[in-house]
Amino acid sequence: MAQNLGEFEQLILLALMRLSDDAYGMSVRTEISSRTGRDVSISAVYTTLERLETKGHAESYVGEPTARRGGRRKKHYRMTAAGVTALERSYQALHEMASGLGLESIS
Amino acid sequence: MNRLASVLGRVVLLVGLKREDREYLRGDLEEELRHRLDDPARRDAAGYWFLSQACRAALSRRVARRLHSDVIARRWSRDRTGDGLMSSWGQDLRFSLRTLVRAPGFTLAALLTLALGIGATATMFTFLNGMLLKPLPYPEGDRLVAIEHVSSRGGVARANYLNYLDWAARSTSFESMAAYYETSFNLSTIAEPVRAQGIVATGELFRALEVEPLMGRGLSPADDRVDAPRAVVLSERVWERSFERDPDIIGTDVRLHGRPYTVVGVMPSPFSFPETGDIWVAARIDPATMDRANQYWRVVGRLAEGVSRATARAEMATVGAAVAAEHPLEHGGSSAGVTSLRDKVLGENKATALLFMGVVICVQLIATVNVSNLLLARATGRRQEVAVRAALGAGRGRIVRWLMTESLVLAVAGGAAGVALGVRGRDLIISVVPEEVPRWFDFSVDYRVLLFLVALTALNGVVFGLLPAMHATRDLHAAIQSGGQRAPSGRLRLRSGLVVAEVALALMLLIGAGLMMKGLANFQRIDPGLQTAGVLTARLSLPAATYEGASERGAFYRDVLERGERIAGVESVGAVAHLPYSNSGSVTLVSPEGFELEDENARPPQVIDNIASAGYFETIGIPLLQGRAFNPTDGAEAAERTVIINRLAAERFWPDESPVGKRLKFGFPDDESPWLTVVGVVDNVRHWNMRNPAWPTVYTPLGQRWPTTAHLVLRGAQSPLALVGPVRDAVDAVDSDLPLYDVSPMASVIRASSWQPSVFSAMFGVFAALALGLSSIGLYGVVSFSVGRRTREMGIRRALGALSVDVTRLVVGDAMRLVGIGVAVGLVGAVAVMGLLQSLLNGVSAYDASTYAAVTLTLAGVAFLAAWVPGRRAARVQPVVALKTD
Numbered sequence: 001m002a003q004n005l006g007e008f009e010q011l012i013l014l015a016l017m018r019l020s021d022d023a024y025g026m027s028v029r030t031e032i033s034s035r036t037g038r039d040v041s042i043s044a045v046y047t048t049l050e051r052l053e054t055k056g057h058a059e060s061y062v063g064e065p066t067a068r069r070g071g072r073r074k075k076h077y078r079m080t081a082a083g084v085t086a087l088e089r090s091y092q093a094l095h096e097m098a099s100g101l102g103l104e105s106i107s
Numbered sequence: 108m109n110r111l112a113s114v115l116g117r118v119v120l121l122v123g124l125k126r127e128d129r130e131y132l133r134g135d136l137e138e139e140l141r142h143r144l145d146d147p148a149r150r151d152a153a154g155y156w157f158l159s160q161a162c163r164a165a166l167s168r169r170v171a172r173r174l175h176s177d178v179i180a181r182r183w184s185r186d187r188t189g190d191g192l193m194s195s196w197g198q199d200l201r202f203s204l205r206t207l208v209r210a211p212g213f214t215l216a217a218l219l220t221l222a223l224g225i226g227a228t229a230t231m232f233t234f235l236n237g238m239l240l241k242p243l244p245y246p247e248g249d250r251l252v253a254i255e256h257v258s259s260r261g262g263v264a265r266a267n268y269l270n271y272l273d274w275a276a277r278s279t280s281f282e283s284m285a286a287y288y289e290t291s292f293n294l295s296t297i298a299e300p301v302r303a304q305g306i307v308a309t310g311e312l313f314r315a316l317e318v319e320p321l322m323g324r325g326l327s328p329a330d331d332r333v334d335a336p337r338a339v340v341l342s343e344r345v346w347e348r349s350f351e352r353d354p355d356i357i358g359t360d361v362r363l364h365g366r367p368y369t370v371v372g373v374m375p376s377p378f379s380f381p382e383t384g385d386i387w388v389a390a391r392i393d394p395a396t397m398d399r400a401n402q403y404w405r406v407v408g409r410l411a412e413g414v415s416r417a418t419a420r421a422e423m424a425t426v427g428a429a430v431a432a433e434h435p436l437e438h439g440g441s442s443a444g445v446t447s448l449r450d451k452v453l454g455e456n457k458a459t460a461l462l463f464m465g466v467v468i469c470v471q472l473i474a475t476v477n478v479s480n481l482l483l484a485r486a487t488g489r490r491q492e493v494a495v496r497a498a499l500g501a502g503r504g505r506i507v508r509w510l511m512t513e514s515l516v517l518a519v520a521g522g523a524a525g526v527a528l529g530v531r532g533r534d535l536i537i538s539v540v541p542e543e544v545p546r547w548f549d550f551s552v553d554y555r556v557l558l559f560l561v562a563l564t565a566l567n568g569v570v571f572g573l574l575p576a577m578h579a580t581r582d583l584h585a586a587i588q589s590g591g592q593r594a595p596s597g598r599l600r601l602r603s604g605l606v607v608a609e610v611a612l613a614l615m616l617l618i619g620a621g622l623m624m625k626g627l628a629n630f631q632r633i634d635p636g637l638q639t640a641g642v643l644t645a646r647l648s649l650p651a652a653t654y655e656g657a658s659e660r661g662a663f664y665r666d667v668l669e670r671g672e673r674i675a676g677v678e679s680v681g682a683v684a685h686l687p688y689s690n691s692g693s694v695t696l697v698s699p700e701g702f703e704l705e706d707e708n709a710r711p712p713q714v715i716d717n718i719a720s721a722g723y724f725e726t727i728g729i730p731l732l733q734g735r736a737f738n739p740t741d742g743a744e745a746a747e748r749t750v751i752i753n754r755l756a757a758e759r760f761w762p763d764e765s766p767v768g769k770r771l772k773f774g775f776p777d778d779e780s781p782w783l784t785v786v787g788v789v790d791n792v793r794h795w796n797m798r799n800p801a802w803p804t805v806y807t808p809l810g811q812r813w814p815t816t817a818h819l820v821l822r823g824a825q826s827p828l829a830l831v832g833p834v835r836d837a838v839d840a841v842d843s844d845l846p847l848y849d850v851s852p853m854a855s856v857i858r859a860s861s862w863q864p865s866v867f868s869a870m871f872g873v874f875a876a877l878a879l880g881l882s883s884i885g886l887y888g889v890v891s892f893s894v895g896r897r898t899r900e901m902g903i904r905r906a907l908g909a910l911s912v913d914v915t916r917l918v919v920g921d922a923m924r925l926v927g928i929g930v931a932v933g934l935v936g937a938v939a940v941m942g943l944l945q946s947l948l949n950g951v952s953a954y955d956a957s958t959y960a961a962v963t964l965t966l967a968g969v970a971f972l973a974a975w976v977p978g979r980r981a982a983r984v985q986p987v988v989a990l991k992t993d
Contacts, residue, residue, distance in 0.1 A: 026135035042139075043164035046132055068141055072134030 005090045009057075011036070012048050013087045016058060016079045024063070024074045025049065049077050057083030112154030113140060116161035123165020136160055199512035207516060213485060214517070216884070217478050221521025222528055223877055224474025225563060229529025230536065231467040232559055235460050237550040238453055244377060244549075246317045252416060253451040254284065254406040254423060259440030265402045267438070272394060273430040274406070274443060275311075280419035284408040285311035292386050293650060294349060295362040295844050302648075302848035303345055305386025312387065313340075315409040316380060323357040323372030330371075330389035339368040342385040343376040362844070363388065366652050377549075381405075381452070400437045407448065420445040459867070462943060466619065466874050469612045471563075473878050476605045477885045478521075479571035482514060483602055484892045486579035497583040506583075507576045514572025515565075522564030526552075529560075539866055574601070603925050606889050609882040610929025611936060613875075614966050618937045619944060620875030621958040623868035626948035630864045635857055636792035636801070637687065638728025641678075642853035643827035644686055645834055647845055648816040660813035661742075663841060667819070668720060670837040674830065676823045681723030682809055685715070686818040687792045688860040689849070693717075697805055698776040699760040700769060711775055714756060715794050715802045718817075720809040724751075724789055726822045727853065733757075734767040734787030741786075742810030749808060751787040756803035771805070783807070797861040798949060820853070827852040867947055879969060887973040890922045894981040902986045911982035918981045922974030923967075930963055 005013070015031040016023045029045045032038060052058040063074040079087075120133050136157060143153035207214045242248050254274065256264045266274075268286060275284040287308035294303050306312075313325030321343055330338040339361065341350075350356055360367045368388065379385065410419055427443025450457065486493075496506055533550060578601065654660045664682060671680035685691040695716040702711065721737040724730075732754060741749045750771070757766040770782040783805075791801035809817075819838075823830050831850055838847055851859075894901075901914050941953040951958075 024135065025131060026139050029135075030139075041163040041167070042132060042135055042160050043167045046128070046164075047167065066138075069134035069138045072130050072137065074134060075131035 024076050109154030112158040116158040119161040119165050199509050203513040203516045218521045220474045220477050222524035224471040225525025226528030227467045228471045230532035231464050233533045237548045250410040251448040253446050255444050257442045257444040266404045266406050267402045268397045277426045280414045280422045281408040282411045283311045283315040285309050285315045286404040286406050292363045300846040302846045303385045307388050320372040321375035326389045333393040337368040338371045338389050340372040340387040345385045346373045473881045482575040486575040503580045506580045510576035511572045515568040518564050518568030606925050607929040609885045611933035613878040613882040614933030615937045616875040616878040617962045620871045621962045623871045626951045627864050627868040630949040639854040641823050643821045643830045645819045645847045646849040666841045674833040678822045679722050679726040681726040681820045682720040682817050683723050684718035684814040687794045688857050699771040715804040717806050719806045726820045730790045732788045737808040741808035748783045749786045750783040751806040753791050753804040757788045883969050883973045890974045891977040894977045901981050901984045906986035914982040915978040918978035919974045926970040
């Protein structure tokens, strides 16, 4: 995939990395909003996850139903090797562009 | 609230999400909802959070699904996440404004349609808002309820004072409960005496209403005792009008009905109670002197904190029944009912307002459908433009947004024009409704109206914009391939469907309007039963303090009538206790001689009990049919007590013989009351109002009884208004403390009691005409559009030998098929809902076949014209030109 990742896509992929086995729609949403303070809608998360899946950056599998979810199953997501590569490339590009500008000290 | 919001959220998810999304997404949301509900810090907002997430999911997931399958979804996704979002919105906006200005015909048509639709809706909504949504002008006014006597047959009546005391003592649902009755006062002040509406109330009243006085204090239970000084509270209006805002008014004495009362308080404007009331007087009642049978009190209560109307209703049903059971003779089988004060005041106006709101929503729907149709036609013309944009890389979302921006711009402009129109419409309607609108209701435009209109405008923009936009961008691939030439076939079907809907709605409104017009015509044919030309009426009311007995009152009436006759230009003068069509009347039982009750539970017939002077019938023009009119000798001293009855009473009591010389008495046959001899029969008058049929009536001569309140009636050769001054002078000469009120020509009295049918049918007519116009434009648009598309087909037909007549017939035939379907749907709909109008139709059946037929033909005729014009154009197509167009 020659395409670059959008910012939100990067955030989601990073969340998938952090959450590893526990990544599904709501946990991704919570992870992003607790770390970045952004109020993200669950539907935006799903839309992006699906897009990442069609691009080959992520893959999904269905988990077991739980009572807390009213007997509904979870759809888990995890990164693929291609996803890791794409994220690394995006991050690398960002890093290259930012180095020497003193931005790290601000954040 | 959490519960409600989360239930709503689940409904949204169920309806809004596709099956494949439901399980995971909803599962996630449910899980998070539980987390939040368990967390005390976030519990309160959890339901709203859930609902908002559900709404966002339902909206965006639908769009995302559709776009996902689109060939250029990825480009769209870049548009979405790109940071040029806002600047491209601005671009869309500027572009939309430019294109709209460049197509002034289209823009004007769309704006006008929208302004009319939204304007009509805005007008009706300001009324609905004032009546149903704005709070009553009392703190927590929705806790105020009316408590009424409910008879054993379920009828509602005024309450008895002693019953009220028992209700208040035994119930627990109310913070306070007060009784009152309306009356009008003669208020004598320094200047001229005035007549003011007010109430006599128990001291609890101001505790129930909870409004702070402007000065002094409200009435209190201490003012209620028989030996308490007479206390009165005035409204700011009266304080201003009659006392010029005298700052020292508290503690001064005013004369009401000739007795001194001390002013204890002034209530701030716009306070009034009931709907129109300016003077509040303490009842000062000794319960020992009250009778269990008299029912003339109204009861108002304030529900205790946290008590629902249903609870109070249940309690009062029990309490009321228990109190009634202790007094079976007076109140056997009765009970007490609870209604919100607002509903009590609105009465049947509420249903009428809702009905008109429904009508207006139909007009609004037609307008929206029309604009949608216009935009569809436009979108088709722009197929090429869309294809080029798509080919240049605009994603579907981008194109939809561009088209939506355009419709939102239209909606906002149309909505603004609509609001301006709506405010004018409201003023117009207020100006044609002569009845004094209760001061409780305020029809100003407030945040509720604005919020409603903003929502309506936005909804309009989305509804009429989204459909064409989705259609224009369907199958962009094909559009690019064909260079924008080939339009998807589904579009005409959609437009046809819209036309069918428009025709159906318009037909229903027209049928409604037709029925109302016919009802109005029926109504206007009603003979009021009297002659109004040159007749002036005025009302007066004798204070009991100065006019205690028959001799004082008799002297007053004789003197006033005599002076009235001497006024220059007056042909005749009369007086009557209850003037027809003036909301005044009294009902009693009467037993004709020889009448026997069928069983012990039966009651003698009910009649209107009126008192008339010798000159009354001649003056007001009620024809004498048999016997004689009253003459001055029918007074109290006459040996024989006489009455005159109306034709209806004569036919009912003595069907086959002349009633003159027959006798009757008031009350039951074995009552002690004296026998009265019928000396004449006069024609019927619809006493209450034009819509109610006439009642049997018994007139007693003035002289045998002297009413405390009466109407003077004078007939002159010229305009009745010329008599106003002289009549005032005549009454002044007899008693200068006595105000004349309700001074008005008889013709206006009748008009005031019967304005509703004409105003309602005029409003309905305007709305229906609007609907007919709008839907004809819609039909015309659709037919023109399809003719344009079929130019080539027409050319081929012509080339192959079709006559121009055949072509026209083809086009018109297609259009009329749509109209036919619309008419069928509309007729079914009309039959289904017209029953709602029945009460407004003055005797015309809601299923009146001739109206249905006439209206259907009219609509078909107009529709035919709307189709024929473009049909003619199609027929004029030259085969060569047509074949060249492609």
